[in-house]
Every structure is written in C-alpha cells, then in structure tokens.
Amino acid sequence: MEKSGYKTPYLLLIFFLIVLVVGINIGEVEVVLEKAISICLSCIGIQ
Amino acid sequence: MMLDLRRWIQIVATVLSNAWLLFPFTGTIYQGKLKSFCVPGLNCYSCPAAVGSCPLGALQTFMANIRPSLTVGNFHIGFYVIGFLGLIGSLVGRMPCAWVCPFGFMQELIHKIPSPKIEIPRILAWLKYVMLVFLVILLPLLVVDLFGYGENWFCKYVCPAGTLQAGIPMIILQPPLRGILGTLFAVKLIILVVLLVSMVFIRRPFCRTLCPLGAIYSLFNKVSVFRMVHHPDNCVLCKQCYRNCPMGVRFYEGANQKDCIRCLQCLRKSCKYGAISYEVAGALPVEKKQPVKES
Numbered sequence: 001m002e003k004s005g006y007k008t009p010y011l012l013l014i015f016f017l018i019v020l021v022v023g024i025n026i027g028e029v030e031v032v033l034e035k036a037i038s039i040c041l042s043c044i045g046i047q
Numbered sequence: 048m049m050l051d052l053r054r055w056i057q058i059v060a061t062v063l064s065n066a067w068l069l070f071p072f073t074g075t076i077y078q079g080k081l082k083s084f085c086v087p088g089l090n091c092y093s094c095p096a097a098v099g100s101c102p103l104g105a106l107q108t109f110m111a112n113i114r115p116s117l118t119v120g121n122f123h124i125g126f127y128v129i130g131f132l133g134l135i136g137s138l139v140g141r142m143p144c145a146w147v148c149p150f151g152f153m154q155e156l157i158h159k160i161p162s163p164k165i166e167i168p169r170i171l172a173w174l175k176y177v178m179l180v181f182l183v184i185l186l187p188l189l190v191v192d193l194f195g196y197g198e199n200w201f202c203k204y205v206c207p208a209g210t211l212q213a214g215i216p217m218i219i220l221q222p223p224l225r226g227i228l229g230t231l232f233a234v235k236l237i238i239l240v241v242l243l244v245s246m247v248f249i250r251r252p253f254c255r256t257l258c259p260l261g262a263i264y265s266l267f268n269k270v271s272v273f274r275m276v277h278h279p280d281n282c283v284l285c286k287q288c289y290r291n292c293p294m295g296v297r298f299y300e301g302a303n304q305k306d307c308i309r310c311l312q313c314l315r316k317s318c319k320y321g322a323i324s325y326e327v328a329g330a331l332p333v334e335k336k337q338p339v340k341e342s
Contacts, residue, residue, distance in 0.1 A: 009138075009270055009272040009328065010272075012136075012270060013134065013137045015133070016132075016134045016136075017130065018130075019129055019133060020127060020133075021130070022130070023126030023127025023128070023130050026123065026126065027121070028109070028123050028125070028126055028127035029083045029127060031108075031109070031112075031123050031127075032085070033080065033083040035100075035105065035108045036083075036092040036104075036105070037076070037078040037082055039076055039213075039217060040199070041224070041227075042199075042203055043104065043199045043209065044091065044093050044202065044209045044214040045203055045204070045209065045210060045214055045231050045234075045235035046214055046217065046228060046232055047229075
C-alpha cells in the first residue's frame with residue numbers, strides 16, 4: 001500500500017471526531033437519551 | 048471446550064449491552080443516563096434490558112426529525128451518531144460486527160446447529176446498502192407527516208433485533224399491548240422467524256444481506272487504521288479461509304472486502320501458509336507467519 005494511504009485513516013478520525021464533538025456541543029446527546037428512554041411502539045412494530 | 052477470546056468478548060459485550068436485569072420487576076425499559084451513549088453493535092434501545100442506545104435507531108430518529116429540528120433552529124441532524132459511527136469505522140472498519148454485536152453473536156450460535164449449510168448469491172450483499180440508503184436515510188427524511196416528522200422505517204418495518212429484543216419482551220411484560228398488535232407485528236414476526244431459520248443454514252444471513260449498520264461500517268474497511276493484509280505470494284488458493292469465514296468472504300480474492308468483519312478466524316484458524324495478516328496504521332505488520340508454501 002502507498003504510504004500516502006496511511007494518512008487517510010487519521011484524516012477520517014480527525015474529521016469524525018470533530019463531527020462527534022459538534023454533535024455533543026449542540027445537544028444531540030440529550031436528543032438520543034430522550035428518545036432511548038421511552039418505548040417507541042411504532043419503532044418496534046407494535047403499533 | 049475452551050472458548051476463544053472473541054467468543055468471550057462477544058459474551059461480555061452482549062451482557063454489558065443488556066445489563067438492566069431489573070426489568071422483570073419494573074415492567075419497563077431502563078431509563079438511566081447511560082442511554083445517552085450508543086453501543087457499537089445492533090442492540091435495540093427499546094429492549095427492556097438494554098442500557099445503551101442503538102446507533103441505527105438513533106440515526107433514523109435524527110433523519111426523521113430533521114425538519115422540525117431545523118424549523119426551531121436546533122440543527123440536530125445526527126452529528127453525534129455520525130461522528131460515533133465514523134470514529135469506530137475509521138479505527139477498525141467492520142470489526143464491531145464480529146466482536147461486540149449481540150445480534151451477530153446470536154447468528155453465529157444458531158449457525159452451529161447441525162444442518163446442511165448453504166450459500167447465498169453474492170448479489171444479495173448489496174441489499175444492505177439499499178436498506179441503508181432508503182430505509183435508514185431517505186424514507187425517514189422524505190416521508191413526513193403534517194408536522195414534518197418522519198418514521199424510523201428500518202426499525203418499524205424490518206429490524207428483527209427490535210422484534211426479538213423489544214417487541215416480544217414488551218408484549219410479555221405489558222399484557223395490555225397485546226390488544227393493539229396488528230398486521231405490522233405479524234409481518235415483523237414472519238421476518239424474524241424466516242431469518243432465525245435461515246441462520247441455521249446460512250452464515251450470518253442478516254449481517255450479509257440486510258444490516259444497514261454493517262453497511263455503514265463496511266464503507267471504512269479499506270481506509271481504517273486496522274486493516275487486513277493478503278499476501279498473494281503465500282496463498283495456495285486452498286480456500287480454507289472461505290470455508291471457515293462466518294461471513295463467507297473469499298479472502299483469497301483480496302483483503303478488506305466489504306463483508307469482512309475482521310473476526311480473524313481466517314488468520315488464526317484457517318491459513319497455514321502465511322497468506323493472511325493484519326496491520327495497524329500500516330506500521331505494524333503482526334502475526335505474518337513464515338511462508339510454508341507446499342511444493
């Protein structure tokens with residue numbers, strides 16, 4: 001594999017780390033929690 | 048019989064993902080703060096025992112709620128989940144499927160039931176990308192109600208993990224729910240049963256054909272920090288790697304194929320010729336055995 005190919009994973013890591021931090025900072029963690037602590041009947045095919 | 052390291056990690060991951068054992072007494076799901084975090088594998092967050100969030104369910108929820116979110120200026124479009132999945136994918140590609148996904152673990156156990164084993168057409172592997180694009184992204188995003196809210200299409204209409212881990216347990220725990228069961232639940236039950244039966248005969252049928260989470264991770268296989276390496280000079284095309292692969296990957300056709308879940312079974316239990324190894328960031332080739340090519 002070309003040596004330049006080794007940079008790609010690190011660039012991706014940095015990019016997605018930034019995306020993750022942005023998500024945390026704009027309050028998306030709370031959105032995930034809010035959804036996950038209630039039973040979504042339609043999501044599990046009951047209703 | 049001694050369990051290997053991967054099996055132990057699968058057991059631990061399954062237990063840790065579903066560690067809320069008080070649900071028979073509470074009669075409902077875990078509602079603590081741990082659910083702020085996604086687990087790396089497919090594990091329905093409406094499962095009464097689940098202590099984390101399913102990244103696929105969370106991603107669909109963001110897609111389904113984008114319009115109302117943008118309307119009020121929140122910009123909650125799923126950065127948190129996309130960042131989480133991207134980080135894992137960039138590090139290890141599709142490895143979570145082999146090591147920490149409870150549903151993948153279950154499929155491997157069921158496949159151990161003695162029976163004739165059959166192979167599926169390779170073209171079916173593309174179906175999971177159709178699921179990802181349409182049921183996880185486009186339909187939740189585009190098919191919305193009067194108020195702009197979409198639905199979790201994959202969870203609602205397909206996900207067998209949700210039916211098994213959440214649907215069935217919830218109707219046992221909360222008997223009044225039985226009264227509202229309809230055609231949708233019957234269809235999901237049929238999907239589940241068909242998949243459960245097929246698991247006996249086919250290696251990881253859900254992972255290979257339907258799982259959008261595996262589809263996401265698979266996109267990183269060729270560009271992740273951890274990568275498999277094929278040494279064609281050592282390969283004698285014995286196809287032992289293919290026979291032992293839980294995903295039916297033909298490693299001899301090239302490393303880091305989209306269905307490779309990095310279980311390392313080919314490396315540890317199949318290849319005697321030093322044709323398979325792995326690397327971390329391209330810098331540390333490890334476990335590359337000396338070639339013992341037969342004359």
